[in-house]
Amino acid sequence: MGNIGMRIYTKFERPEQEIMESFKGIPTSVIADNMNRMYCMNSKIKPINHVPLIGSAFTIKTRPGDNLLVHKAIDLAKEGDILLVDAQGDLTNAIIGELMVLWAKKKGLGGFIIDGAIRDSDSIAKINFPVYAAGISPNGPYKDGPGEINVPVVCGGLVVRPGDIIVGDQDGVVVIQPQDAPVLLTQAKNKLAQEQQTMKDIENLNWDRDWVDSELVKKNVTIY
Structure with a gap:
C-alpha cells in the first residue's frame, strides 16, 4: 500500500x-x-x-x-x-x-x-x-x-x-x-446538427414551438 x-x-x-x-x-x-x-x-x-x-x-x-x-x-x-x-x-x-x-x-x-x-x-x-x-x-x-x-x-x-x-x-x-466516448461523440454531433438547423429556423421565423403547449397540457396547466 x-x-x-x-x-x-x-x-x-x-x-x-x-x-x-x-x-x-x-x-x-x-x-x-x-x-x-x-x-x-x-x-x-x-x-x-x-x-x-x-x-x-x-x-x-x-x-x-x-x-x-x-x-x-x-x-x-x-x-x-x-x-x-x-x-x-x-x-x-x-x-x-x-x-x-x-x-x-x-x-x-x-x-x-x-x-x-x-x-x-x-x-x-x-x-x-x-x-x-x-x-x-x-x-x-x-x-x-x-x-x-x-x-x-x-x-x-x-x-x-x-x-x-x-x-x-x-x-x-x-x-x-x-468507454462512453464513441457513442457520446455520435450523439453530440447529431445534437449539434439539430441546433444548427434550429438556428436557421429561427432566422426564418420557422421555429416549431408546438412542444411548449404540449408540455403544458401534460402538466395540467390552467390559463386564465
Whole structure:
C-alpha cells in the first residue's frame, strides 16, 4: 500500500488521441445534454482565460494550500495531459501561478483545472494556455505535502479518474469516461446538427414551438 496520502502512480491508460480530438469544436453544453446533464463540473470552476481545453485527466489530490505534488505532476505529465487538482475547493492559498503555467505550457501540457485558487490571474489571462479554477488569491502555496498523483479525485463536484476525457470552454468543464466516448461523440454531433438547423429556423421565423403547449397540457396547466 505504500505511504497512504503520499503516493504517486505513474501508469494509467490514456484514451486514444483521435477520439479526444473528435470532440474539438463541440460545445460543452451540447456534450452535457447527451449525458443527461449530469457530468459537468459545477459553476465554481471557471475559465481564467478564453482558451478551450481538451485532453486526458492527470489527477492530483493535495492538501489545501499546498502544491508540492502539483510541481511533481508537471514534471511527470505527458504532452496534452490536463492537470486536474483536487485542493478541496479551498481558496486561502493559490495552488499555481504564472511561472507554473508558463512551465506547463513550455512542456506541451494541455491545461490546468484547479478546485482551489490560483494567483497572477491577470498574467495568466493573457497566456494562450487553458486554466480553470475555483477562485483567486494572492497568498502563495506551501510545499510540504501530503498529496497523491493519479488517484480518483473530486473536482467541481465530480469524481474524475486518471485518463478521463476532459473538455472545457467558456461555459465550463464536462468529464467523459473513455468507454462512453464513441457513442457520446455520435450523439453530440447529431445534437449539434439539430441546433444548427434550429438556428436557421429561427432566422426564418420557422421555429416549431408546438412542444411548449404540449408540455403544458401534460402538466395540467390552467390559463386564465
